[in-house]
Amino acid sequence: MKSILMVCLGNICRSPLAEGILRHKLLDAGILDLKVDSAGTSNNHIGQHPDSRSIKNALSHGIDISKLRARQFSVADFDSFDLIYVMDSSNYKDVLALARNDSDKRKVELLLNVKWTGKNIAVPDPYYGAGDGFETVFRLVEQACDEIVKAVKSDI
Secondary structure, three states: OOEEEEEEOOOOOHHHHHHHHHHHHHHHOOOOOOEEEEEEOOOOOOOOOOOHHHHHHHHHOOOOOOOOOOOEOOOOHHHHOOEEEEOOHHHHHHHHHHOOOHHHHHOEEEHHHHOOOOOOOOOOOOOOOOOHHHHHHHHHHHHHHHHHHHHHHHHO
16 A cells, blocks of 8 residues: 545535644654555645644644645546545535546545444534534544554565
8 A cells, every 4th residue: 555545525624624633643653654544535625724723733732734625526536546535425426426446446445444344334414513523523533543554564
């Protein structure tokens, strides 16, 4: 595995947080050759930094995502990434709708299935909720990223 893409709706809350968490954990594990990025299925926030609440939450855990910028998922991402983790079933359907073949489709998985196999649990979108929703997202994503790092280590 050489590359992982995290995908949510706007690429300003969940997926940049997931990108930051995974990058941080990989660095701590001494894994420097894995590309990690994030994208959104919508074009509503292209070029914007992550939501200030996501930035604040990440910083409270020692992770700086403030320099990331939102971009939209594209068909080319199927060629650029080995695994594409989506945050919820809506993101899953949107990404699969762009898949060109079975090989593309096999790259797409709900992020939390890494931790809770086959449960199809969504990472809740904290955008319209209170600040504690961002901490809930952090904790869920962190557990999935721990599993990804374990899997990457076992492949080395």
